[in-house]
Amino acid sequence: MRSENDYGDAAEEAISDNVRDYFAAGTLVVWDVVVLQEEVVRVYRASNPDQPQIYHRGEVAEAEPAVLGWVMAVDDLFV
Numbered sequence: 001m002r003s004e005n006d007y008g009d010a011a012e013e014a015i016s017d018n019v020r021d022y023f024a025a026g027t028l029v030v031w032d033v034v035v036l037q038e039e040v041v042r043v044y045r046a047s048n049p050d051q052p053q054i055y056h057r058g059e060v061a062e063a064e065p066a067v068l069g070w071v072m073a074v075d076d077l078f079v
Helices: 009-024
Strands: 029-034 040-045 053-055 060-062 071-073
Touching (some): 040 060
Antiparallel strands (some): 029 040, 040 053
16 A cells, blocks of 8 residues: 555656566565545556556455455455
8 A cells, every 4th residue: 555655646656666676586466555635446467567457436456366266355455
């Protein structure tokens, strides 16, 4: 989850760098939980790292292929 300092152009670039680093280390899925602005979850996958799947309130995010069958309601992250 992002903190209050994780917003703006510099923060977006740092987050992108971190996502690339995670994939370089073998991570399969990275979640970017954007709590203070958009209230979305961006799910990046190693198979397509430049095109995150974006989940909004009212949707259920999943962590495939890293954790098979694991899901979470986006609304539960923003209570």
